[in-house]
Amino acid sequence: MNSILNVEKDTDKVISKFSSLLEHCDSCLTDLISEIETLQFDLSQSNAPNDVLPTTNSFSMLNHVIKKVQDVSSQLAKEHRDFHSTVSRVGKAIDKNFNSDYGAMENRLLWSDDESKTILNRVIIEHFMRKGMLDIVDSLVTDAGLEMLEEEKKPFTELNQILISLRKRDLKPALDWVEINREKLIQQNSSLEFKLHRLQFIEYLCKGVEKQSELIAFARTKLQPLVDRHAKEIQALMGSLLYLKTGLENSPYAYLLDILNWSEICDVFIRDSCCLMGMSVDSPLNIAFEAGTVAFPALLNIRQMMSQRRVASVWTAKDELPIVIDLDKKFQFHSIFACPILRQQASDVNPPMRLDCGHVISRDALTKMSNGSTKVKCPYCPVEQNPQIAKQIFF
Ligand SMILES: [Zn+2]
Structure with a gap:
């Protein structure tokens, strides 16, 4: 920075x-x-x-x-x-301020086998699908020699078309989609349907008194079924009807006209539809890139220091970094466990183990402490127990 x-x-x-x-x-x-x-x-x-x-x-x-x-x-x-x-x-x-030599950070081995290459290409393709850039997706699929079924593309195409319509203030495609997926949306406690109907209501509201009967009919058919979960908001919408004649602009309900409601609906739609498809809101490629830009300077520094002091071999573990890099909370997706004995973060080769007494330490610490014996003392309680009983914990 x-x-x-x-x-x-x-x-x-x-x-x-x-x-x-x-x-x-x-x-x-x-x-x-x-x-x-x-x-x-x-x-x-x-x-x-x-x-x-x-x-x-x-x-x-x-x-x-x-x-x-x-x-x-x-x-x-x-x-x-x-x-x-x-x-x-x-x-x-x-x-002076930027390092142009990134050669030290390159790990060619990472992408040398076909499987990794295919996975990387798929991640890139998924990113463009999310962005709705289907022409790029098609070219990339052909160039990378991958196969992609129309079925795989369909949900992304559909969601993108709905988003384009929403940005043009056309609610119909989104409402149709909600109709089909209502059950699942209710299960995930989504307020998308209510928010879409509310925007529709506001649209009618802006048209003034001549739309009054439509407004009431709309409220009965579309808003009433949602009253259980959105009573307060629906009350506010009904209250706004009082200002139908004089106009909402100078009423306490002027906030309903805020154009931010339209950008909010796009965000809500993206969040809820991604959740419904079991996907993260941001594409994995985006997240990896963002995290990389944060971590890169620190890694570059440590790499240079290591090569100067000829200790390059310290950084050998494939899935582990030689230093802890503090990324923002939004980059944390699951719990991590740091062994209280060895003060190291647990990994696939050194997973967390739950002792019989309930305390958790890493496997390496347990092996060191037991040293081949069938009895080990928990460093915390300290109950004596058989190290064989300890169970691996998966996050
Ligand atoms: Zn214990």
Whole structure:
């Protein structure tokens, strides 16, 4: 982040210098043009039409203007050169603040086998499917030699079309989708259906008194069935009817007209439909990329330090990083266990083990403590027990 701010400072300098240069250049040229125009006019006035040689007076005027043009152009050229040095300072700031040598971080082995390549391609394809960029998906499937059934694409295509309609304030496709998936949506406690109907209600509300009977009929058929879960909100909608004549804009219900309701509905739809399909809201590729950008500088640093001190072998475990990197909460998807004895995070090779007494330590700690014996003392309670009884815990 600091690197970006450092470069930004120099870039800001370039931008402000450029605008002042532009301004100055413009005013200089305008002055020059008006001076030449005046000269042109003066010359045409002072010389009689048949005079071939200009008068001494015209000569001095001409010389004066020529000198001025030369002065101004050399001054502008100098300013332009100065500006160049400011621009090149940005390049130097980028070189200074960012590391361009990522070679050390590359792990070619990771993508060397066909299975990994296929998985990576599938993750990329899924990302584009979520974005609704189906033409890219098709090209990628062909290029990567993968097979993709229409069935796999269908839910993404459908959801994207609904989203496009929602952004155009067309609720119908979303409502149709809700109709088909109502049961599952209720199970996951979704308020999508209510929110869609509420927007529809507000749309009618905006049309004023002549839509009153439609509004009431709509409330009876669509809102009433939802009253169990959304009583308070439906009461508010009914209350807004009082202002149908005078307009909602100046009423306590003006918040119903907020256009943010429309962007909110898109978010709710994405969240609930992804949940229904058992998918995360963000694509795994996006999450991996974001987490990578946070972790990358720290990893790059440690990698460089390791190669300088010739301890590259420390970072050998495939699934483990040599340092703990604090990612934001949104990147944490499951619980982790750190062994209280070895002070290490549990992994596939060193999983957490639940002792007979209920305390949990890592398998390596248990092996070290028992040291082949059939009796081990729990470091916490300390009940003596058979280490064989300990059970592995899966998160
Ligand atoms: Zn214990």
